[in-house]
Amino acid sequence: MTATVDTLVEAKPKPSFFGKKEKRAVLDPLWDDNPISLQVLGICSALAVTIKVEQTLFMCGAVIFVLCMSNVLISLMRDLIPNNIRIIVMLTVISSVVTIVSLILQAYAFDISKALSVFVGLIVTNCIVMGRAEAFAMANRPWRSFLDGLGNALGYTWILIAVAVFRELLGDGKVLGARIIPESWYMDQGGWYVNNGLMVLAPGAFILLGVIIWIQRAISGYSEDN
Amino acid sequence: MNKNSNTYVVLFAASVCVVLAAGLAATFHGLKTRIDSNKLFDKQRNVLIACGLYDPTAGEKPRADLEAMFTKVQPKVLEFFKSEVEEEYRERGELRKRKVNKITRAEDSGIKLEDLEKERRKNPDRILGEVYVAEDGGKKIYCIPISGYGLWSWLYGFLALEEDRNTVRGITFYKHGETPGLGGEVDKAWWQNNWKGKKIHDSSGKLVSITVLKGQGNEFAPDGHKVDGISGATITSNGVTKFVKADLKKYEVYFKGVN
Numbered sequence: 001m002t003a004t005v006d007t008l009v010e011a012k013p014k015p016s017f018f019g020k021k022e023k024r025a026v027l028d029p030l031w032d033d034n035p036i037s038l039q040v041l042g043i044c045s046a047l048a049v050t051i052k053v054e055q056t057l058f059m060c061g062a063v064i065f066v067l068c069m070s071n072v073l074i075s076l077m078r079d080l081i082p083n084n085i086r087i088i089v090m091l092t093v094i095s096s097v098v099t100i101v102s103l104i105l106q107a108y109a110f111d112i113s114k115a116l117s118v119f120v121g122l123i124v125t126n127c128i129v130m131g132r133a134e135a136f137a138m139a140n141r142p143w144r145s146f147l148d149g150l151g152n153a154l155g156y157t158w159i160l161i162a163v164a165v166f167r168e169l170l171g172d173g174k175v176l177g178a179r180i181i182p183e184s185w186y187m188d189q190g191g192w193y194v195n196n197g198l199m200v201l202a203p204g205a206f207i208l209l210g211v212i213i214w215i216q217r218a219i220s221g222y223s224e225d226n
Numbered sequence: 227m228n229k230n231s232n233t234y235v236v237l238f239a240a241s242v243c244v245v246l247a248a249g250l251a252a253t254f255h256g257l258k259t260r261i262d263s264n265k266l267f268d269k270q271r272n273v274l275i276a277c278g279l280y281d282p283t284a285g286e287k288p289r290a291d292l293e294a295m296f297t298k299v300q301p302k303v304l305e306f307f308k309s310e311v312e313e314e315y316r317e318r319g320e321l322r323k324r325k326v327n328k329i330t331r332a333e334d335s336g337i338k339l340e341d342l343e344k345e346r347r348k349n350p351d352r353i354l355g356e357v358y359v360a361e362d363g364g365k366k367i368y369c370i371p372i373s374g375y376g377l378w379s380w381l382y383g384f385l386a387l388e389e390d391r392n393t394v395r396g397i398t399f400y401k402h403g404e405t406p407g408l409g410g411e412v413d414k415a416w417w418q419n420n421w422k423g424k425k426i427h428d429s430s431g432k433l434v435s436i437t438v439l440k441g442q443g444n445e446f447a448p449d450g451h452k453v454d455g456i457s458g459a460t461i462t463s464n465g466v467t468k469f470v471k472a473d474l475k476k477y478e479v480y481f482k483g484v485n
Contacts, residue, residue, distance in 0.1 A: 048406065077242075080229075080238065081238070082229050082230055082234060082235045082238055083229070083230065084230065084235065085235055085238075085239060088239070089238075089239070089242055092242055092243065092246060093242075093246065096246040096249060096250055099250055099253075100249070100250065100253050103253055103254055103257050103261065104253075104257065106257070106261045106264065107257040107260040107261050107264065108260070110261075110264040110265075110267075110268060114268075117406050117410065118403070118406065119406075202407070
């Protein structure tokens with residue numbers, strides 16, 4: 001929770017439905033303030049669940065749901081929460097939402113819930129969720145908190161999907177289970193191609209993530225110094 | 227009321243807990259039947275995989291097909307009975323005898339598979355266990371549940387034996403909480419395939435079970451009682467060795483009595 005995140009403090013009592021601040025709440029985390037590539041949060045799940053695109057999509061769906069729900073719930077309760085137990089209250093809310101997601105997955109996507117194993121439960125410890133609750137939802141209205149949650153979850157989602165597409169393509173020759181690299185290219189079929197086994201392992205994800213952060217920072221001109 | 231007073235903090239914390247707990251309980255209650263049916267199907271699917279009747283790596287099959295396949299498998303709930311037997315053992319080079327309680331008899335209990343859990347809760351002293359008898363090309367396959375402790379968690383799976391009740395046909399794990407990528411690899415086909423064709427009895431017919439060991443891929447190929455372990459998962463592997471042996475011992479009387 002060491003992330004430096006800017007809190008948007010409400011200046012006027014009359015907020016517009018989708019004004020400048022709302023727009024910023026959604027768009028900033030996508031690029032300029034991306035939770036993964038700039039704040040470097042939530043890396044654990046980014047490495048663990050990006051082997052196949054399908055798993056990643058379900059994981060990201062779960063994170064979107066959890067972030068939006070927890071932000072809205074915390075924001076609704078923000079004036080009631082006593083300051084000295086706020087972290088525990090947030091954690092209770094977040095874990096309840098995560099448990100609900102986990103139950104829904106078990107009921108409607110059992111295979112995926114087995115493939116994601118512990119990582120659904122570990123959304124509780126994803127720093128992005130806690131970070132947004134503490135830094136944003138505690139100080140903002142529900143609608144804006146919802147947009148902030150959505151923005152951050154989407155910022156997390158696009159990076160994970162980018163990593164997953166490359167990992168599945170290079171590690172398995174497929175994307176979303178559909179074959180992209182033809183069978184006939186493979187060495188054991190008499191071709192010249194071999195899957196990159198490193199991509200299926202966590203270090204492969206680390207390298208890809210590094211490359212994505214590099215490209216993104218090169219474009220946005222971000223530097224650690226300023 | 228002062229938001230930072232102890233009374234407020236305690237009341238607030240208590241009401242948050244009650245509200246969230248009620249929400250969770252309602253969600254769980256609403257989804258329970260679906261989750262239970264998914265879990266049951268997952269078990270059936272794993273019986274089919276262990277028996278070698280279904281190979282998901284060669285192509286997934288829809289749930290309805292697998293459920294139809296499972297109707298051909300005959301589950302039976304056995305009851306095991308213990309009695310005192312004399313056993314020889316060695317202490318400081320001397321051959322001694324002692325009396326031990328051992329499973330000596332297995333009978334068809336007549337309990338239906340779906341009532342097994344209920345019966346277990348009602349009479350925890352009864353030693354019960356299911357066996358799934360399947361058939362492939364006129365030959366019988368015997369599939370028994372295996373379960374025990376690994377590193378972090380209790381593992382649940384199935385072990386299927388060929389008609390000779392000696393050769394392993396397949397092993398699966400359908401529920402565990404081992405570390406993904408390490409001990410968690412027990413539920414992956416690449417490791418489970420190592421078990422196929424291994425023997426649980428030695429040439430004299432004594433039960434030796436199968437040991438999971440550290441070794442090179444094919445080093446154990448000539449030895450029918452050892453399986454290459456998973457790197458970084460020694461404790462899970464030792465756990466598997468231990469409980470597979472215990473479960474095979476339990477079912478040994480049943481296997482001996484089958485013709």
